[in-house]
Amino acid sequence: MALTETQIRQLEPDAKTYRCSDGRGLFLEIHPNGSKLWRFKYRFLGKQKRLALGRYPDVGLEGARRKLDEARQVLAGGEDPLAVRKLHKLVASFKAANSFEDVAKDFIEKMIAEERAQVTTDKMVWQLTLLKPIAHRPISEIKPLEILAILKALEKQGKRETARRCREFASRVFRYGVATGRGENDPTTILRGALIAPKVTHHAALLDPQQIGKLLRDIDCYSGSAITRFAMRISPHVMSRPGELRKADWSEFDFEAGVWTIPAERMKMRKSHQVPLSRQVIAYLRELQEVTGPDGYAFPAIHTSRKTMSENTVNNAFRRMGYRKDEITAHGLRTTASTLLNESGHWSADAIERSLAHADANAIRGIYNRGRYWEERVAMHQWWSDHLDELRGQGSAVG
Known part of the structure; x- marks a missing residue:
């Protein structure tokens, strides 16, 4: 028999956890401490599973039934609702790490995993420290002017080549951010003509x-x-x-x-x-x-x-x-x-x-x-x- 809001409010805790079914696999779990938790019991690929749907009264009866319908729809599509939820949490957690520093570190780890030269990844770590003023800013909110200010400061110190390489590194990070769903564009693209071209230097060598x-x-x-x-x-x-x-x-x-x-x-x-x-x-x-x-x-x-x-x-x-x-x-x-x-x-x-x-x-x-x-x-x-x-x-x- 389906539950009603009145019945649920009147449920009292017992010495042991017990359940009250609402039908179609949905039930309310009442714990000795008074907690009332919604659960969906189902089978997937022959295995019995349970999906948590929230705590009563934060999630009321109608809310629990809506979540049940959504879970059953996923199940009807041939997917495991529990696995889908874990995936969504993982993606959400990944997207939450959206600061420039977070994305840059992920990018450097990718380079290391691809066995890029250590000198290259070491330089990237160093370039990240030079870009510290934007390190904790959400990557999708960083404006070209913020990056330009950092690069111009390096130029004033006579570090034109360093400024150029930092812009290139930042560009790669922004593009990686777009590719991983955490950024929207590469704001460094319009800065290419804004920097003073570094002087080409040749390694000193004896030729005589x-x-x-x-x-x-x-x-x-x-x-x-x-x-x-x-x-x-x-x-x-x-x-x-x-x-x-x-x-x-x-x-x-x-x-x-x-x-x-x-x-x-x-x-x-x-x-x-x-x-x-x-x-x-x-x-x-x-x-x-x-x-x-x-x-x-x-x-x-x-x-x-x-x-x-x-x-x-x-x-x-x-x-x-x-x-x-x-x-x-x-x-x-x-x-x-x-x-x-x-x-x-x-x-x-x-x-x-x-x-x-x-x-x-x-x-x-x-x-x-x-x-x-x-x-x-x-x-x-x-x-x-x-x-x-x-x-x-x-x-x-x-x-």
Whole structure:
């Protein structure tokens, strides 16, 4: 028999919980403490289930019946009302985390899950701190002027490139917010012409053969850490980016095959990269292994083998050797190799670009070239190491 409001008001608690049915699976559960709770009892895929529909009198009899009708409609559609409710709560909770900081952190976690390079995600965390004034604002309410104020403040500090990168990062966060249902648009799009274009700076590099030879001799005489000295010795030969080398693990080197395989997560283009190892580089690495041991990082920090050397270690060593930052940088050694290899006329531009791990504009052509130029690259790396030895020896012969 269906319940009435009068009956429900007159129900008194008992020593034990008991139920009063309203029909069609709807019942009121009366607890010893006096609570009266609406429940819907149903079966889904052969299993008995219960769905809470609210507390009386917050939800009256008519309200409970409306909720029952909605739940039965979901059930008739072949879905579990309890599972649908949990999903709706999850979505609501997700959408409630709608501040710029919430969305940005979700986006960074997505990048980490996709195994993007750690240096990239670390920079994103840093950029998020620079955007702190909008961090706790709902992402859908942030106006272009708010972002522009932050970026202009960075510009006034002379940080034009930082401002540009922060705008790019914010744009990616806003677009992710739209994609996940928490934002409505990307307010940074209209700011593209509002910032001063950063000056293009090139990494300082030595291009004169005599100066390169002197640098190599100075490296041999470096009196600091042996690990740093080996990093400086190897860098000119392998043409890798500084971060790719200093974070190298011994497991990446195959001395027998003469190959160093850099994993995708450490590469700028997110693709694994193979570097041919010349005889000279293998000899340097074997000597280095006697210092560090055969396992773990090839270039560990001085104070602990559980971390790699700092990103500034090699550049600081160059400064102690008397080289200014506008003369030579660790990254500039790639420019040295690229320039002299191209000027030699012995090697194809594609082979040189492959060794520098530059992206190919044509993806299919890039896959083809990786295999096609391997033998040429092996010969080129050996020639380059031999040439560096010649440059180093020329100065000592004159002296």
